[in-house]
Amino acid sequence: MTLLSFARGPGMQVATLILIAGMFWRLSGILLLRRRVAHAAARNPFAVRLLGGAVTIFTRAIPRRTFWPRVGAGVVLNYVFHIGLFIVLFGGAPHILIIHEIFGVAWPDLPKGVIVVASGITLAALILLLVRRLCHPVLKMLSKPDDYISWLIVFMPIFTGILLSGETVAGYGALLAWHILSIEALMIWLPFGKLMHVALVFAGRGMLGYNFSRKGAAT
Amino acid sequence: MNDIAPAPFQKAAPDVSKALRGFIADVGPTVALSLESCVHCGQCAEACQFYVQTGDPRYTPIHKIELFKQTYNREMGPFSFAYKFFGLAPKLTQETLTEWQDLVYDSCNMCGRCSLICPMGIDIADLVEQTRHGMYEAGLAPSDFLGALAEKEHATGSPFGLTSEKFRDLLHEIGATHGVTMHVDEPTAEIVPTISSIDVKTYPGSMAAIAKILNHIGKPWSFRTDGFDADNVSLTAGDRAGQAAITQAIVSAVTACGAKILVMPECGHSFTEMRWEAANAHGKDLPFRVLQITELVAESIQSGAIRVNKISQTATYHDACQLSRRGGATAAPRVILAALGVDVRELEDAGDANWCCGGGGGVALIKRAQPLRDAAFAIKKKQIEASGAAIVYTSCSGCRQTLDHGGKAAGWNTSVGSLLELVADNLAARAAA
Structure with missing residues (x-):
């Protein structure tokens, strides 16, 4: 079995299994805890509270204007990274092909030049985020091994993807194998560390929005 | 406050096992979700008056609940077995509990401004309240005077x-x-x-x-x-x-x-x-x-059960965090001020994003916290002075007291008033039946 066939076959199967089982275990470990019934009379009916939760998922994506002078730079940098990653992930032709194979849906791909630029910007943003984490006194103090492992785990697929698109340092097969393996590493790590925010961000914002709508307070 | 007895509950050494039980006793899905969600972005620090005023990273709100988070991860989180087996979350100790005491009490007004900025939707102020349960159980509520008064x-x-x-x-x-x-x-x-x-x-x-x-x-x-x-x-x-x-x-x-x-x-x-x-x-x-x-x-x-006289006054209003941001009663005082005809010069960030006066969350009752309280008050002082109003009203006697004391210390000309007393002084005479 070659490295590529391992990555495409058993490697991917194991990574998928760990991803799904790990996410399921973590989410059920949180959501199945005993829930206290809220007896206080709500200011808003159930439907408004539900709407409050749903709306907060979107509104919390952007800080209130008053916070921007202090957090703006970090927020913009994070958005550059996330938007860049989204463009590469869902605009690159090979990625769309894989999504089509698995889910049966497809959409037009972006020109390769756009993807190359987006990849470069994403990688640069990611490196700047690491530098910021290492230099900013608050981020430096808060950071745990998970923050650095997660950074590396996200860096590798982007980095190997850029190498793959250029096919310069090694052959296509080897680079593709390393690219797939790095994605599998990400899939395996995701449920256990902060990358789980891909799911928790919606649950957290929604829960806060629902609870504060109950009080008739700002979300 | 001289008549307050010393706090016999406060032990020479904090009780670690009681702290542990106190931390995790009430953890349900909402709290667990909050404890699991932090991505260490640090935005909460920028919303906290204690960090903003001192620049000390220890005052980062999410850091204040670190012991609670570690205890949750080690004792009851979905991967607690791994945290224990690999020693990923340190055990609670008397030293760490003592080290965190001032972070959990002295430097948190439980004002919830951090909860308003968190991009993950973590209600950090609520987590601090939960953290205090464990600290109190351990005997770490500051006795001078918060713990003594509570006792x-x-x-x-x-x-x-x-x-x-x-x-x-x-x-x-x-x-x-x-x-x-x-x-x-x-x-x-x-x-x-x-x-x-x-x-x-x-x-x-x-x-x-x-x-x-x-x-x-x-x-x-x-x-x-x-x-x-x-x-x-x-x-x-x-x-x-x-x-x-x-x-x-x-x-x-x-x-x-x-x-x-x-x-x-x-x-x-x-x-x-x-x-x-x-x-x-x-x-x-x-x-x-x-x-x-x-x-x-x-x-x-609004129903006509209270009629007030119009007064000619320019004033500003300080929102108590627990009434507005945490309580959902932001509009009520403004209805009253409008009925009284007060020319309200709103403070910067008035309403839901207001800054705490510095005394909330029992901080006003912790003697040693005065330098921190004063640092937090400086924001409010600056905002009130910028409003140009000669009087600031509030609907919380705790805030009123903090503003009174802070103002006096600063040699203020600004008066501090109670909205309740303003209404009582300006009730319209009822027409004879």
Whole structure:
């Protein structure tokens, strides 16, 4: 079995299994805890509270204007990274092909030049985020091994993807194998560390929005 | 405060096992989700007055609950087995508990500004409240004076040990001094007001103001001497049992006279406790409405039950965090100020994003926290001075006290006033029937 066939076959199967089982275990470990019934009379009916939760998922994506002078730079940098990653992930032709194979849906791909630029910007943003984490006194103090492992785990697929698109340092097969393996590493790590925010961000914002709508307070 | 006894509950060394149990006792899905979600973005620091004013990263709000988070991860999180096996979350120790004491108490107003910015939707202020449960159990509530007051409240029902008899006498004395009819321990009442112990000690006129307003509304009302002190210092100290005992005494008193409305005084934390937590401690829906005094006045103005005279005044208003951001009662004071015709110069960030005065969350009751409190107050001071108003009104006697003290220390010309007393002083005369 070659490295590529391992990555495409058993490697991917194991990574998928760990991803799904790990996410399921973590989410059920949180959501199945005993829930206290809220007896206080709500200011808003159930439907408004539900709407409050749903709306907060979107509104919390952007800080209130008053916070921007202090957090703006970090927020913009994070958005550059996330938007860049989204463009590469869902605009690159090979990625769309894989999504089509698995889910049966497809959409037009972006020109390769756009993807190359987006990849470069994403990688640069990611490196700047690491530098910021290492230099900013608050981020430096808060950071745990998970923050650095997660950074590396996200860096590798982007980095190997850029190498793959250029096919310069090694052959296509080897680079593709390393690219797939790095994605599998990400899939395996995701449920256990902060990358789980891909799911928790919606649950957290929604829960806060629902609870504060109950009080008739700002979300 | 010199009559407050030292706190015998405070042990020489914190009790680690009690802290551990105190931390995780009430963890449900909402708290667990919050503890699992942090991505260490650090944005909460930029919303916190203590970090903004000092630049010390230790004051990052999410860092203040680190021991709680570690305990959760180690003892009950979905991967607790791995945290234990690989030693990924350190065990609680007496040293770490002691190290975190000032972060959990002195440098957190529980104002929830951090909860307003968190991109993951973590209610950090709520986590601090939970963290204080463990710290209190361990014997780490600062005894000078927060812990001592909480202990006295737990033992007597009032942080200053005010008995029912003394309270009754006090009310009649205030009634006589201010020329206001006081209703005390009436067998039945439609409205029951409560008081804050700060009012008793510092602002007794506010009790006359409540009576004056309730007399003006004209519905049957009565103070109850079997449940009157809503202060709930226990809540800010982290004493869950004391917290529940205070609320339960008030619930029983209000229920006993068949009242339909419980009126909370000008006090932020007591409002959030009774409005949003008391029913949960009670275990079922409360058979009456809980309204902060500004909500009752605003409702009554809108229904015509209260008529006020227009006054010619320029003023600003300080939002108490627990009433606005944490309590959902941001609009009520503005309804009142508009009815009074006050020219309101709103502060920067007024309303839901307001800055705490610096005294919330029991910080005003921690003697050693004064330098931090002053640093936080400096933001509010600057904003109030920038408003150009000669007087700042508020609806929380805790905030009022902090603004009073801070203003005096700063040599202020700005006056600090109670919105409740402003209304009581400007009630319109009722037309003869």
